[in-house]
Amino acid sequence: MNDKAVAIVWKALDRLAIELPSWGFANTGTRFGKFIQPAAATSIQEKFSDAAQVHAVTGACPTLALHVQWDLPNGLKDVPEVERLAKQFSIRPGSINPNIFQNQEYKYGSVGNPDPAIRRMAIRHIVDCVAISEALGAPDISPWFADGSNYPGTQNIRKRIGYFEEGLREIHAALKPGQRLLLEYKPFEPAFYHTDIADWGMALLLAKAAGPQALVLVDTGHHYQAQNIEQIVAWLLHQNMIGGFHFNDRRYADDDLTLGSIDPYQIFRIFHEIRMFEWETQTTADIAYMVDQSHNLKGKIEAMIQTVCTAQELYARAALVDHGSLARLQQECSLVDAEETLRGAFWQDVRPAIQEWRKSRRLPADPMQAFRTSGYLERITRERSEKNRKTTASYA
Numbered sequence: 001m002n003d004k005a006v007a008i009v010w011k012a013l014d015r016l017a018i019e020l021p022s023w024g025f026a027n028t029g030t031r032f033g034k035f036i037q038p039a040a041a042t043s044i045q046e047k048f049s050d051a052a053q054v055h056a057v058t059g060a061c062p063t064l065a066l067h068v069q070w071d072l073p074n075g076l077k078d079v080p081e082v083e084r085l086a087k088q089f090s091i092r093p094g095s096i097n098p099n100i101f102q103n104q105e106y107k108y109g110s111v112g113n114p115d116p117a118i119r120r121m122a123i124r125h126i127v128d129c130v131a132i133s134e135a136l137g138a139p140d141i142s143p144w145f146a147d148g149s150n151y152p153g154t155q156n157i158r159k160r161i162g163y164f165e166e167g168l169r170e171i172h173a174a175l176k177p178g179q180r181l182l183l184e185y186k187p188f189e190p191a192f193y194h195t196d197i198a199d200w201g202m203a204l205l206l207a208k209a210a211g212p213q214a215l216v217l218v219d220t221g222h223h224y225q226a227q228n229i230e231q232i233v234a235w236l237l238h239q240n241m242i243g244g245f246h247f248n249d250r251r252y253a254d255d256d257l258t259l260g261s262i263d264p265y266q267i268f269r270i271f272h273e274i275r276m277f278e279w280e281t282q283t284t285a286d287i288a289y290m291v292d293q294s295h296n297l298k299g300k301i302e303a304m305i306q307t308v309c310t311a312q313e314l315y316a317r318a319a320l321v322d323h324g325s326l327a328r329l330q331q332e333c334s335l336v337d338a339e340e341t342l343r344g345a346f347w348q349d350v351r352p353a354i355q356e357w358r359k360s361r362r363l364p365a366d367p368m369q370a371f372r373t374s375g376y377l378e379r380i381t382r383e384r385s386e387k388n389r390k391t392t393a394s395y396a
């Protein structure tokens with residue numbers, strides 16, 4: 001790789017920040033049960049501590065996404081504690097994730113529930129999250145709605161659209177300047193007949209109905225098998241409506257597999273659309289790159305390090321696309337040469353350049369190795385195993 005290419009890689013890496021999910025360090029599982037890990041985090045303090053380890057070895061993860069019900073069970077009252085931990089571990093609070101899917105009340109939906117009292121409860125919770133976001137100086141609120149139904153004819157789909165428009169408008173009215181409401185879509189699960197926000201079109205229309213600070217969040221796992229995700233990203237960029245990503249990979253459905261483990265070219269193509277847009281418009285897209293994975297077989301911290309390194313590699317490769325020649329080749333419809341320009345960047349081995357970047361930023365050249373030799377995993381395994389042994393793992 002020549003000096004110019006190395007400089008491009010370094011510049012790209014300096015820009016790429018990846019947010020870690022607090023829930024990615026805790027014991028989570030499948031619908032059928034959990035496999036408990038002795039080193040899993042069981043408190044918000046432990047989640048911050050683990051995230052700080054990933055940041056220490058990668059230098060790329062300055063923020064931690066928080067799930068309000070799991071991390072701030074007392075809502076606003078927990079803000080001072082989160083601020084203290086953020087300071088202690090030098091990790092800033094990231095996106096604020098409301099929880100409108102776990103309470104018994106939400107059996108038939110939250111903001112889309114036919115019962116106005118439950119809709120009110122859900123709206124109030126998200127408005128509380130807006131206040132938490134403001135207090136923490138973490139501007140993104142990203143609700144994921146599990147709302148939907150399981151049997152044809154049991155819910156009025158159009159009425160529920162109206163409830164969402166109304167509810168999101170009210171939530172939007174609570175936003176202060178600079179805050180953003182990121183709407184995530186998901187085709188199915190837990191609802192298996194209809195999901196109220198099932199795809200990017202529904203999310204986009206609802207964001208438009210809510211107001212200018214509402215944008216769409218793309219979880220890479222929330223698409224049907226053959227869907228062209230980079231085209232969705234291109235549309236959202238064109239509309240200035242993309243607010244962030246939840247990164248993971250998928251083989252079948254919302255599998256939350258390690259980013260790039262199944263289809264690295266897909267993630268590369270997404271990054272390429274963003275870089276190409278930025279090159280053409282000479283702007284920087286304001287996109288929050290967040291990981292949404294919780295591994296129950298891999299070690300959680302190692303899985304995060306692996307994910308972050310993969311994101312860096314794929315982002316660096318996308319940065320290497322020669323946008324000037326690609327634009328010309330596209331204009332001329334030189335198909336083979338245009339495709340080879342893209343593919344050529346994808347097949348570059350950027351790892352040596354990334355290692356050099358790490359050394360120049362006083363980071364370990366091999367983050368995984370650095371973590372493994374740090375002794376941290378052994379220490380937390382000792383400290384946490386007793387507590388984790390008592391965790392319930394059963395499904396029924």
Ligand code: RM4
Pocket residue numbers: 097144184186219246254292
């Ligand atoms: C969903 C979705 C959300 C996450 C929940 C727990 O599948 O991806 O982002 O908060 O899971």
Ligand code: MN
Pocket residue numbers: 144184219246292
């Ligand atoms: Mn997600």
Ligand code: MN
Pocket residue numbers: 219221222254292
């Ligand atoms: Mn998901």
